[in-house]
Amino acid sequence: MERAVLRHLLLTGLWALMPPGPGRAFLFVSTPRTWPEARRYCREGRGGDLASVLGPADTRRLLELAGGPAPGRAWLGLHRDGGGWRWSSGEGGHGFPNWMAGEPNNLRGKEDCVEMSGGGTWNDAPCGQQKNFVCYQVTGGGGGALQYTLIRDQKNWTEARKHCRDRYTDLAVVRDPSDNAAVSEQAAGTSAWIGLSLEAWRWADGAGLAFRRWGGEQPLNEGGGENCGAMDLTTGTWADEDCGREYAFFCSQGKRVVMKVGLSLGKSLNPNDPEMTEHLLGQIRSELFRTVSMGNTSLRWREQSDGLVFHQEEDSRGGGGGGRGGG
Numbered sequence: 001m002e003r004a005v006l007r008h009l010l011l012t013g014l015w016a017l018m019p020p021g022p023g024r025a026f027l028f029v030s031t032p033r034t035w036p037e038a039r040r041y042c043r044e045g046r047g048g049d050l051a052s053v054l055g056p057a058d059t060r061r062l063l064e065l066a067g068g069p070a071p072g073r074a075w076l077g078l079h080r081d082g083g084g085w086r087w088s089s090g091e092g093g094h095g096f097p098n099w100m101a102g103e104p105n106n107l108r109g110k111e112d113c114v115e116m117s118g119g120g121t122w123n124d125a126p127c128g129q130q131k132n133f134v135c136y137q138v139t140g141g142g143g144g145a146l147q148y149t150l151i152r153d154q155k156n157w158t159e160a161r162k163h164c165r166d167r168y169t170d171l172a173v174v175r176d177p178s179d180n181a182a183v184s185e186q187a188a189g190t191s192a193w194i195g196l197s198l199e200a201w202r203w204a205d206g207a208g209l210a211f212r213r214w215g216g217e218q219p220l221n222e223g224g225g226e227n228c229g230a231m232d233l234t235t236g237t238w239a240d241e242d243c244g245r246e247y248a249f250f251c252s253q254g255k256r257v258v259m260k261v262g263l264s265l266g267k268s269l270n271p272n273d274p275e276m277t278e279h280l281l282g283q284i285r286s287e288l289f290r291t292v293s294m295g296n297t298s299l300r301w302r303e304q305s306d307g308l309v310f311h312q313e314e315d316s317r318g319g320g321g322g323g324r325g326g327g
Helices: 003-012 035-046 056-065 157-167 177-187 274-291
Strands: 016-018 026-033 073-080 085-087 113-116 122-125 131-139 145-155 192-198 228-232 238-241 247-252 255-257 260-264 322-326
Touching: 026 035, 026 056, 035 073, 035 247, 073 238, 113 177, 122 192, 131 157, 131 177, 145 157, 145 177, 157 192, 177 192
Parallel strands: 073 247, 131 192
Antiparallel strands: 016 255, 026 247, 073 228, 085 192, 113 122, 113 192, 131 145, 228 238, 260 322
């Protein structure tokens, strides 16, 4: 996508779902319900959703609200959506895959984050391991060139991502062999986190897991049917559970910002093609993270009543090829 089109998108608007700020309201409901029933209650009865946990402060607040530490568990908005490998900048897929032989193997179901080895190949590893990491930022006046920086400070993957977003653009994204060579050169023979992770879990509001607090060996997915997440009210850690089990639950109220997006494309391009919409969203997300503080804001397209994101608008000068939709 041409840079001019991306700028046009940002100027004409974007639809974002923003998680609530520090003062957001949580609700603890002690009446046990299944995960789908709890979600319906939060959405229809309270206008929000099942709670997302964005950091340690949220964990403390939820435990206090439940009168904890206390025995038992309570549903959160966590659910397994199938997911796939994604860059933390929002781009889907592997890009340029350069896995070690036999990887990724997701050993014991715990290896959801990716490190680059000293030789430049990739390996999936537990996200809680402490490693150096590589950040990137866009250079050349927004022309698309990426500059990589090795941070020699041992952090887990989530902490590394926050550091990169606070000071650069994001954890390193690798699009082609040239990028891979540049990141490997920066890593200088050490093992370092890059921005690829396995997003098997998401929050009910659509946000990814920028913060993780799984307990012990969790998630276990015993029997292959534990697709919803609950909080242990004694420890504040998370566990995967069968969505049909009945637990107390937490609701939260978020802030939804809706804007229109307009773009101009050649007639041969279809803005409703899934690969195109995903690419556009990744480009917008990367640009926003580079220029403004996004925190844990979640961006997603809004499908209209006919299932499409974009609708073509007539050009007042008699042309076509434009589209407008919700993001």
